Amino acid sequence: MEKIGDMLIRKKPFQEMVMGNTAVVRAMVEAGTRVVTSYPGSPTPEIATAINSISKEKRPFYFEFSVNEKVATEVAFGAALNGNLSTVFFKSVGLNVALDSFVQLGLMNIPGGLVIIVGDDPGANSSQNEQDNRNIFRMSRIAVLEPASPREVYQYYLKAAKLAKQESIAVVLRLTTHVCHARETVSFGSFSGLISPHRVDFSTENGPYIPIAALALEMKRKSLAKMSRIMAFAGEQGLNTVIPGHKTRNLGVITQGLTCRSLQDVLQGGDAGPDILKLGMIYPMDTNDVVEFLKAHNQVLILEELDDIHEKEIKALAFDHGISVKLLGKNNDENFIGEYTPDKVLKVLKDVWPDFVKHHESSEQDLYSDSPVPVPPRPAQMCPGCGHRSAFHAVKKAVGDNDITVADIGCHTLGFLPPYEMGQVLLCMGASPGIASGLSLFNIQRKVVAFIGDSTFFHAGLPGIMNTLLNHHNITLIVMENGTTAMTGHQDHAGREISIESLLQGLGIKHIFSCDTYQQSTLIGHVKAAMAIEGLSVVIAKHPCMLKLTRAQRKKSGFVPRHVKIDDAMCSRSHDCVELFGCPSFVRHPDGSVGVNHDLCIGDGSCRQVCPEKAISIDS
Structure with a gap:
């Protein structure tokens, strides 16, 4: 059976059912992309999975995980200045980290072309918010293409690469969660198999590249002059398309993605439906296409997820051109929230055109109605054997009820949930040391403890830690070290090459404690000792990610799964294993007895020391 990596570098055209995140990698190959960088984050990490499925010796481009999104953007930009078509990809809130560099890209002449893949997340499926990055793209004056399917992901990347190289600019390919993860049969083109050498053609003659006050305004003028050519590209490439409706010619919808x-x-x-203008290039908007569409209809609905960006622009456009069309848009707060899935779109249509959509009350549309069968809530869980669970179980015993705990981004964010209830405030990656420092000011009665993962430590945590040292803040930092970027699929991070403990020592931190999280009593003692110290103290709570470890073990020959068992005679039914430790492998039966779900249990034994009756043992 052919491996995914070999499929992605086939020389001849072929068809294959793939997800959007896989389709874009084949497009990178066909477009002649030479440098790709990233910091992992949902909904885009499968792009890296597909890239890594191609062996390094056969991979037609350089790929790296950078320490954060800002650095990833800068590396890709630098490579593109040398004349190499480059790409950087990250998730929606990753753009916030990259923003300081990102907003400058619209001013720059980029000879190799730069494609920026942003995985936006309407519905906040895997993010702390559902920010609409279209606002940022417009502010930065960077062209944006938005595909609606895996097939279009492939096609639009090729078009984005062409535009980026043609105009020497950065172009955003805006993906959303379900476009990233949808599957579709895609017809791919050919790949010559010839890989040109990486270029090193940087020249200041292509600039200027120093946006000081004397040059920045002229750079902006050049950027604005490119916009008309970029807008023309949308028409040349057929990126905006009209999908004819049936019979109801006076109604139209402008939408995207x-x-x-x-x-x-x-x-x-x-048997009836409005005409649809589907925007493929969402910024800059081809006003000619929109004006023509508005003139041809009596009523037009602007249908867009999240913010009313197109609605405002199209209403202004209609006013400027004196077009007497009734424009409909967002008319309640709910229309600014969540993904525009079919059920949501049906509700919007019923609200604006109730008579028109009466036929959708038929039984087939029950697919979009609320399910009559109640679905019980399923809280997010840390994996069986997760070292973070053992860490939180220990830390909870060391921290006082009145003390303050600050969370950060990662699997360990789930410590906020019962039964651990660790982490009372959260902003973004790497913010916990700074927030904790602020909470410690004028605070002599309540200890402040901050959590941070090892990947986040390198990503954005170090500035806050250094600030804590500089200003002598009084906090305890617990570094949750599991050796990988576990939350987004076990990608590497800088900890592979750099010791966290050595780095902290190099910063001059004197009070550093370290142990495996399965050593419960030792960890409790370390946390208590650290919290008693004035100033910054650090506890490194280590344990490898057990999901990654067990997956590797299962691939080995002779692997025999292990589980724990409970001695019913010894069990006092105190339920510490269920209520305080919270491993999802345990099942509490109606009679109060506790069982073990062998489909979940990995037999790591981390639960054994939490049982007051020592009723848990390894089932040999």
Whole structure:
């Protein structure tokens, strides 16, 4: 059976059912991309998985995980200045980290071309918010293409690469969660198999590249002059398309991306439907296409997820051109929230055109109604054997009820949930040392403890730690070290090469404690000792990610799964294993007895020391 990596570098054209995140990698190959960088984050990490499925010796481009999104953007930009087509990808809130560099890219002449893949997350499926990055793209004056399907992900990357190289600019390919993860049969083109050498052609004659006050405004003028050419590109490439409706010619909808797919799902099978203008290039908007569409209809609905960006622009456009069309948009707060899935789109249509959508009350549309069967809530869980669970169980015993705990981004964010309830405030990656420092000011009665993961430590945590040292803040920092970027799929981070403990010592931190999280009593003692110290103290709570470890073990020959068992005669039914330790492998039966779900249990034994009756043992 052919491996995914070999498929992605086939020389001849082929068809294959793939997810959007895989389709874009084949597009990178065909476009002649030479440098790709990233910091992992959902919904985009499968792009890296697909890249890593191609062996390094056969991979037609350089790829790296950088320490954060800002650095990843800068590396890709630098490579593109040398004349290499480059790409950087990250998640929605990753753009916040990259922003200081990102907002400058629209001013720059980038000879190799730069494609920036941003995985936006309407619905906050895997993010702390559902920010609409289209606002940032417009502020930065960077062209944006938005595909609606895996097929378009492939096609639009090729077009984005062409535009980026043609105009020597940065171009954003905006993906959303379900476009990243959807699967579709895609027809791919050919790949010559020839890999040109990496270029090293940087020249200041292509600049200027120093946006000081004397040059910045002229650089902006050049950037604005490119916009008309970029807008023309949308027309030349057919990025904006009109999908004819049926009979109801006076109604129209302007939409984009996955929202268009949802609209088509809702309208499928109906005997009437509005015309649809699907925008493929969402910034800059081709005003000619929009004006023509507005003139041809009596009523037009602007259907877009999250913010009313297109709605405001199109209303202004209609006013400027004196077009007497009724424009409909967001008319309640709920329309600014969540993904525009078919059920959401159907509700919007019923609200604006109630008579028109009456036929969608038929039984087939029950697919989009709320399920009559109640679904019990399923809280997020740390994996069986997770070292973070053991850490939180110990830390909870060391921290006082009145003390303050500060969370950070990672698997360990789940410590906020019962039964651990560790982490009372959270902003973004790497913010915990700074927030904790602020909470420690004028605070002599309540200890402040901050958590941070090892990947986040390198990503964005170090500045806050150094600030704590500089200003002599009084906090205890617990570094949750599991050796990988576990939350997004076990990607490498700088800890592979750099010892956290040595780095902290190099910063001059004197009070550093370290132990495996399975050593519960030792960890409790370390946390208590650290909290008693005035100033910055650090506890490194180590244990390898057990999901990654057990996956590796299962691949080895002779692997025999292990589980724990409970001695019913010894069990006092105190339920510490369920209520305080919280491993999902345990099952509390109606009669109060506790069982073990062998489908979940990995037999690591971390639970044994939490049982007051020592009723848990390894089932040999």
